[in-house]
Amino acid sequence: MTESKVYLLESKSGDLVEASLFDDIQDEHLELWSSTWAPLMRSFRESLDTFTPEDSHWNWKDKVSEWRNFLGYQFYSIVCSGELQGLMLTTDLYSARIQEQFGKPIVYVHLLSTAPWNRPELEPVPRYKGVGRILILCATQASIEIGYKGRVGLHSLPKAEVFYEKKCGFTRLGKDSSYYNLTYFELTQTQAESFRRNY
Amino acid sequence: MKLQFQKDWFAKSAEIEGVSEVGAGLPPNCHALEPLAREAISVLDTRIAFGQFVELWRRNTGWNPERLACEAGIETEEVLEIEHDPHYEPEPDAIFKLARVFDVPAQKLLELAGLVTNRTPQLREEAIRFAARSESISALTEPEKEAFEAFVATLNTEKA
Numbered sequence: 001m002t003e004s005k006v007y008l009l010e011s012k013s014g015d016l017v018e019a020s021l022f023d024d025i026q027d028e029h030l031e032l033w034s035s036t037w038a039p040l041m042r043s044f045r046e047s048l049d050t051f052t053p054e055d056s057h058w059n060w061k062d063k064v065s066e067w068r069n070f071l072g073y074q075f076y077s078i079v080c081s082g083e084l085q086g087l088m089l090t091t092d093l094y095s096a097r098i099q100e101q102f103g104k105p106i107v108y109v110h111l112l113s114t115a116p117w118n119r120p121e122l123e124p125v126p127r128y129k130g131v132g133r134i135l136i137l138c139a140t141q142a143s144i145e146i147g148y149k150g151r152v153g154l155h156s157l158p159k160a161e162v163f164y165e166k167k168c169g170f171t172r173l174g175k176d177s178s179y180y181n182l183t184y185f186e187l188t189q190t191q192a193e194s195f196r197r198n199y
Numbered sequence: 200m201k202l203q204f205q206k207d208w209f210a211k212s213a214e215i216e217g218v219s220e221v222g223a224g225l226p227p228n229c230h231a232l233e234p235l236a237r238e239a240i241s242v243l244d245t246r247i248a249f250g251q252f253v254e255l256w257r258r259n260t261g262w263n264p265e266r267l268a269c270e271a272g273i274e275t276e277e278v279l280e281i282e283h284d285p286h287y288e289p290e291p292d293a294i295f296k297l298a299r300v301f302d303v304p305a306q307k308l309l310e311l312a313g314l315v316t317n318r319t320p321q322l323r324e325e326a327i328r329f330a331a332r333s334e335s336i337s338a339l340t341e342p343e344k345e346a347f348e349a350f351v352a353t354l355n356t357e358k359a
Contacts, residue, residue, distance in 0.1 A: 004202035009213035016210055023200045055222045089224075093324070095247045097285070103247045111224035120218040130213030132221030134202075137212070142200055157222035164223070167215055178243055178286065180226045198211045 001026065008080050008128040017128075019080035021138060025064050025087060029077045032084040033060050040116045053122060054157040055113045060087055063111065073110070076138050078131055086131040088112045090139055096151055097173055098186050106186070107143040109136075109154035121159065132160075136168050140192045150192025155182040169195050242313035246285040248326030249311035254282040255347045256301055259339055271296040281312075288313070303354040325353045 001024040007016040022029070038059075045056045067073045072093045078086040094108040112135055117127045140150045155176060156164050161183050164170040170185035187195065257267045257278075264282070268275040273293045280287040281297075294312050298305035309315045310322055329350040339347065 002201050004200075006202060006204075007206055007209035007213075009210065016206060016213070021202055054220075054226065055224065058225070093244070095244045097247075103251050109223050113222055113224070119220065121220060126218060129218065130209060130216050132219060133212045133216045134209070135221075137204070138200070138202060141202055145200055154223040157220070157224065157226060159220040160222045163216070163219040163221050167217070167219060182226055198208060198215065 006078065006134050008078075008085065008130045008134075010128055011125050012127070017080060019078055019085065019128075021134060022077045022079070023074065023138075023142075025060065025075040025077045029079065029084055029087075030061050030064060032079070032082075033087070037084055037115050044116060044122055053116070053119065054159060055111075058111065058113060060113075063089060067110075074142065076135060078134060080128060084115055085118060085128055086112075086114045086135055088135045088138065090142060092142070092146055092148065094153060096153065096186060097184065098171055098188060101151055101186075101188055104151060105148050106151040106153045107139050107146075107148055109139055109152065112136075112154070132163060133168065136187075137196065140187065140196060143192065149189040150187065150196070151189060152187040152192065153184065154186075155179050155184055157182070161185075169199075243285045245311045245323055245326050246287075246313050248329055249308070249313075250282045250285060252311070252326075252329065252347075252350060253278065253297065255339065255343060256351075257282075259344070259347060267297075267300070271300045273297070303351065307354045322353070325350065329353075 001022055004021040006019050006021045008019050010017050041053060041056045044053055064075060067089060068075070073089065073091045076088040076090070077084060088109060089111040090107050090109050092105060092107050094106055096102055096104045096106045112132070114131045116122050118131055120126055136152070139152045143150050143152055154164070161172070164185045165172050168187070169191045170187050171191065173184045173186060175181045176184045257264065262270070264278040265275050268278045271293070273296055277289060277293055281289050289312050291309065291314055294308050294314065295305050298308045301308075306315070307322065311326055329346050
């Protein structure tokens with residue numbers, strides 16, 4: 001497991017705080033998920049009448065035990081101030097759909113999630129900002145390292161579509177009837193380069 | 200994997216992200232169907248490779264879509280749909296006709312087209328490797344030709 005130093009923006013203080021990005025989800029991370037993230041998500045799910053966090057049903061413990069031993073699948077986690085801040089599962093076995101890179105292999109983001117205290121729909125002032133883009137940066141880095149030149153694809157949850165299109169520069173390819181009608185987004189090599197330059 | 204970016208990058212990035220929902224993956228209440236979701240993606244992937252195989256075979260032979268359609272006894276539109284639209288589900292009959300023209304096992308083409316359950320464990324990986332090495336340009340390059348020939352050999356493994 002490799003650890004990289006990254007930074008998140010703490011909303012309350014306006015300071016950048018050091019965090020760790022791991023290219024794995026280990027048992028200690030799952031313990032953090034079980035002890036804080038999951039109970040809070042469960043309480044939101046039970047108390048909110050009008051909506052439910054779109055990923056509140058994901059059980060990361062099950063997902064890790066299900067996917068950990070599959071070749072081509074990779075977990076990532078971000079830890080800051082002793083708490084888990086974000087989780088991601090990617091795979092490098094899928095193909096691009098945009099015409100200019102059609103059929104080329106991509107890193108596909110299978111699951112991406114941030115801790116409930118970083119969610120604007122659950123917390124009026126999310127604790128940390130920047131988790132989502134760091135995980136996407138991580139997906140582009142993995143894509144580059146295996147020779148996929150930064151190409152990344154994913155199915156966005158409905159409330160996150162603006163983030164992927166406007167704040168990460170993905171191309172929106174429309175609703176995918178083969179995948180629960182979620183909107184599919186893809187990042188080309190050029191778009192990944194722009195993203196990595198923070199444009 | 201090691202990320203090596205300056206602190207400034209993260210400051211700017213967090214500013215761009217602002218207050219955003221960022222979730223990607225399975226929609227609410229469908230975790231029980233997760234294996235189906237995986238299967239749907241898998242079919243699309245092999246179908247992309249199938250389309251590229253048909254296109255490369257045709258170009259390698261020097262045929263246009265009309266000629267391939269005519270030789271196989273299917274509609275030109277179907278050839279074009281197969282080559283360019285992974286969401287298009289071809290008719291099994293068309294696959295049998297194309298397999299005869301290509302002289303490859305129909306069963307493998309049916310698997311690639313997502314019309315039968317994948318019985319060849321390595322076929323999907325081989326198909327994706329093949330798709331990764333193929334480009335949509337008018338003439339086959341040497342690497343494309345190599346990828347194409349290697350994939351034809353894979354398709355014919357059980358035939359030999």
